[in-house]
Amino acid sequence: MLEKIRELIHFKKFLKLEFSPSVLYTLKWLILATLIGLLIGSASAFFLIGLKWATDYREDHLYLIALLPLGGLLIGWVYHRFGESVVKGNNQLLDEFYRPLNPIPLRMAPLVLFGTIATHLFGGSAGREGTAVQMGGAIADQFTKWFRLKRHDRKTVITLGVAAGFASVFGTPLAGAIFALEWLIVGRVRYEAILPAFLGAYVADYACEGIWAVHHTPYHIPIIPELSLENVFWIIPAGIGFGLAGRLFAKATHFWAAIFNHQVKYPPLRPFIGGILVALLVYLVGTTKYIGLGVPTIVEAFSSDLPWYDFLAKIGFTSLTLGAGFKGGEVTPLFYTGATLGNMMSGFIPLPMALLAGMGFVGVFSGATNTPLSCTLMGIELFGAESGVYMGLACVVAYLFSGHSGIYGSQVIGSPKH
Amino acid sequence: MLEKIRELIHFKKFLKLEFSPSVLYTLKWLILATLIGLLIGSASAFFLIGLKWATDYREDHLYLIALLPLGGLLIGWVYHRFGESVVKGNNQLLDEFYRPLNPIPLRMAPLVLFGTIATHLFGGSAGREGTAVQMGGAIADQFTKWFRLKRHDRKTVITLGVAAGFASVFGTPLAGAIFALEWLIVGRVRYEAILPAFLGAYVADYACEGIWAVHHTPYHIPIIPELSLENVFWIIPAGIGFGLAGRLFAKATHFWAAIFNHQVKYPPLRPFIGGILVALLVYLVGTTKYIGLGVPTIVEAFSSDLPWYDFLAKIGFTSLTLGAGFKGGEVTPLFYTGATLGNMMSGFIPLPMALLAGMGFVGVFSGATNTPLSCTLMGIELFGAESGVYMGLACVVAYLFSGHSGIYGSQVIGSPKH
Structure with missing residues (x-):
């Protein structure tokens, strides 16, 4: 009886085995998420500015669409020449996550940035989350090397990068964090990376919107009927x-x-x-x-x-x-x-x-x-x-x-x- | 090549193997969720009305608090006499979920309803989600018998009941649905029950607030600072x-x-x-x-x-x-x-x-x-x-x-x- 009570309130054991590791874990990921989030959020801001420029410029110079084949050739050649190690894009991040083989080359980030801007400048029909996620994953994975992270931490750092990229490019930090946790395995939320994903998403969203003042398109639903x-x-x-x-x-x-x-x-x-x-x-x-x-x-x-x-x-x-x-x-x-x-x-x-x-x-x-x-x-x-x-x-x-x-x-x- | 394309657009196979089973699944759970949700939402409405009556009556007749020991004796005796099979409450739902042994007795619902109202009438300090979740689980599990559901479906029906109970008692359908999916296993969302949980939560919330006009306390945060x-x-x-x-x-x-x-x-x-x-x-x-x-x-x-x-x-x-x-x-x-x-x-x-x-x-x-x-x-x-x-x-x-x-x-x- 007394034993059980003592066990319940065993304070020293709690401090040593539960509280201190949690504090260290939080501090470690707070530092990593701040660094990575600021970098990725800034990359997203730069990307969104470039995207806006490319879109506006194309709408003002519609003849550019006739050059789309040449733009395609350029993108294709650049990736063929310099990007063979990163051409699988999002699927590469997924593969690397499941079966870690090689660090994700940093060049994935500039290549996908260039490829996306060129795609939009010449009038391809495409989106931007692949770019954000790949820039995020590539930038984040560099920290694996720099901070000599273990295999388990590497998965978390990739998750953090994906969350940061997604959150900042759409201005939706909660969706970004959960996307990274949910995307990597269908039908499972990776709870073990939940704090790093949230922190990375917040910091990157703040960097993009708060520091670089890059805003996102607002959408509005005027009437929402009562549930029936x-x-x-x-x-x-x-x-x-x-x-x-x-x-x-x-x-x-x-x-x-x-x-x-x-x-x-x-x-x-x-x-x-x-x-x-x-x-x-x-x-x-x-x-x-x-x-x-x-x-x-x-x-x-x-x-x-x-x-x-x-x-x-x-x-x-x-x-x-x-x-x-x-x-x-x-x-x-x-x-x-x-x-x-x-x-x-x-x-x-x-x-x-x-x-x-x-x-x-x-x-x-x-x-x-x-x-x-x-x-x-x-x-x-x-x-x-x-x-x-x-x-x-x-x-x-x-x-x-x-x-x-x-x-x-x-x-x-x-x-x-x- | 052609083979691959044919496979990609294989329409008949898709209809038979994917679309039709999904439609049947959706219909089945729509019917079950509507029935169960209406019942549980109504039970929650009844419970909330009773709770309000008990709280108001106690505040007007504070001498009732002196009777708390007698109220306790009454609750204890009723559970001892009639409720031994349901006394474990929420943990019983969890146990039954992991290791299905016996159907959850329907009496869990009226007993926990009576016990909670009595607890509040005589001035105990307690909540209401246990009541909602137990009423939900007990009501839902009766459908296992009535509809002769299989073991796999029984887990889903319990999830649905928990979602419906939680959603309707707090007026938060999304939180109710996710609570039921998240609560049963720490660190895992049960995606396989995601549709039934959502449907049950919505219908029960609608039944409580839309049909019975039982409203929930509004809370208000006037100023939310920008993220920094x-x-x-x-x-x-x-x-x-x-x-x-x-x-x-x-x-x-x-x-x-x-x-x-x-x-x-x-x-x-x-x-x-x-x-x-x-x-x-x-x-x-x-x-x-x-x-x-x-x-x-x-x-x-x-x-x-x-x-x-x-x-x-x-x-x-x-x-x-x-x-x-x-x-x-x-x-x-x-x-x-x-x-x-x-x-x-x-x-x-x-x-x-x-x-x-x-x-x-x-x-x-x-x-x-x-x-x-x-x-x-x-x-x-x-x-x-x-x-x-x-x-x-x-x-x-x-x-x-x-x-x-x-x-x-x-x-x-x-x-x-x-």
Whole structure:
């Protein structure tokens, strides 16, 4: 009895075995997260400024789109010549995480930065999270060397880098932290890296927005209906649609990558040919709304009726661009796909257009990347807590219906979806 | 090549092997979640109305506190006579989840409802989430029998019940869903039950608030400072404090339970003696602010300076009440502990009082129950998305510093905290 009480309040043992190690652990990761977060947040700020410049410059000089094949050739050649060790991008981070072999070369960061800016300058359709995540992973992994981190810590440092990159490029620190914890293994949150991921995400977001004053596009959902049984039922078909769109997006990207990799043996030629196709398509459809990030159309999807086929067009343009070897990422095009699909759904699902656009925004992303919790938090960070129940269920249903293979071929399945 | 493309777009196979099973799964759980959610949400509404009546009646008839020992004897005797199969409460749900042996008896629901109302009527210091979770688990598990669910589905149905109970009693559906997924195994989110948990939480929350018009206390944080490096650093010591308070709370509850179980052999006498001690303490300190749910003091903690020792007093009163065998739960007292501790910290941590109270509200809960993600979402649902970064890091740090054993002795560790 007394023994048990003594054990319960055993203060010295607690200090030595629990408290002190936790304090040391916290201090260590606070220092690492501050250093890494400041670096990655600054890299994201620089990247976002460059991206804005490239987008504006292209919109003012539309002839640049005719040069997309040459831009592609340049990107392809640079990666062929200098980037063979980093060409697998996000999947490389995943592979290295599961089966650590080699440190991630620092050159991954400048190469993907250059490739993405060039992709956007010449009018490819792509995103930016790949760039952020790869810059984050590459910068963070250098600290493995510098601080001689152990294998276990290396996994944490990569997680921290991914969280910092994602958080700062979208201005959503909570979503960034959970994305890094959730992304690396489908159906599992890596609790053991939870503190470093949160710290890295916060510091990087602060560095980008607070220090460099680089702001993010605001989105607005004016009316969020009360939760009712009927509304719960309507979220489900919407979520199924978002999940299938995410699946289609992933399949289309893999499809074009397979075509190009098989048919074009010399890698630099792949984005060259892809560039010809994309430039021709832009010429044929007569609009630039499907290339680049597409942020103006995403914003529009929250307030005006858009053509029903916008989401399909964006999937086509992006999968062709990325499958051919251009750089960037999938996430902003996934936002575009989802927001326009939600916009279209407002024609027959009795929920407000802006709400459906927002649900699609995060829902398609959830389906394609298998990260429902992160996407729920992103919805809350972007659209406010009141939308949380709509965002949450849309992301969960989309996650269920997108199948087990998302846009990242190297993702490992930690638990089945049901 | 062609083979690969065909495989990628193999539509029939997709329909048969992926889409149809997902649709059936969704329909099945939609029906179950609607039925179970409506029942549990209604039970929560009934419980909350009863709790309000008991609290108001006690405040108007303070002599009832002198009858606390008799109330304790009554609760103890009823549980001894009729409730031996359900006396382990939340831990029983956990045990049954890990090692399914017997269906959870439906009587768990009325017994814990009666026990909690009686505890509050006579002035015990306790919460309500235990009641909600146990009513939820017991009601949900009846469907295992009625629908002849398999073992795998039974785990999901218990998860759904816990989500529904938690969501409806606090009015926080996202936090309820994630709590159920996170609570059952420390350091793991049960993705395989994610859709049922969300659906159950939503429907139950809607039933309680939408159908029965039972509303929840609103809390308000008027000023949320911009994120800065300095603020990130200040969240950490606050989070450590919340984690240690959560740990102390858990240890104190186990401590009193151990004392009573060893010293008092006849179970009904335990709450009788505990009732004498609590009633005497109330008489000695001359205030009723430490008994019951303590919602008025929680609200006050967001705006006025409170005595520094409030959080310790609440830990003492609650651990004594619950350790002696009164019923209810720990969560609202954990909110109380955290909000008053945050209030006290505002004396030396340069963050707004209301923000620190809110961070403590969810942070101490996170530490004591090992559910950082659920608590982050609860913070967002209660205090708005802008507070998210403060809530998130406070919950994560508190989780790290509370040790591996929380208030639930039967929780299984899924992954280490770092």
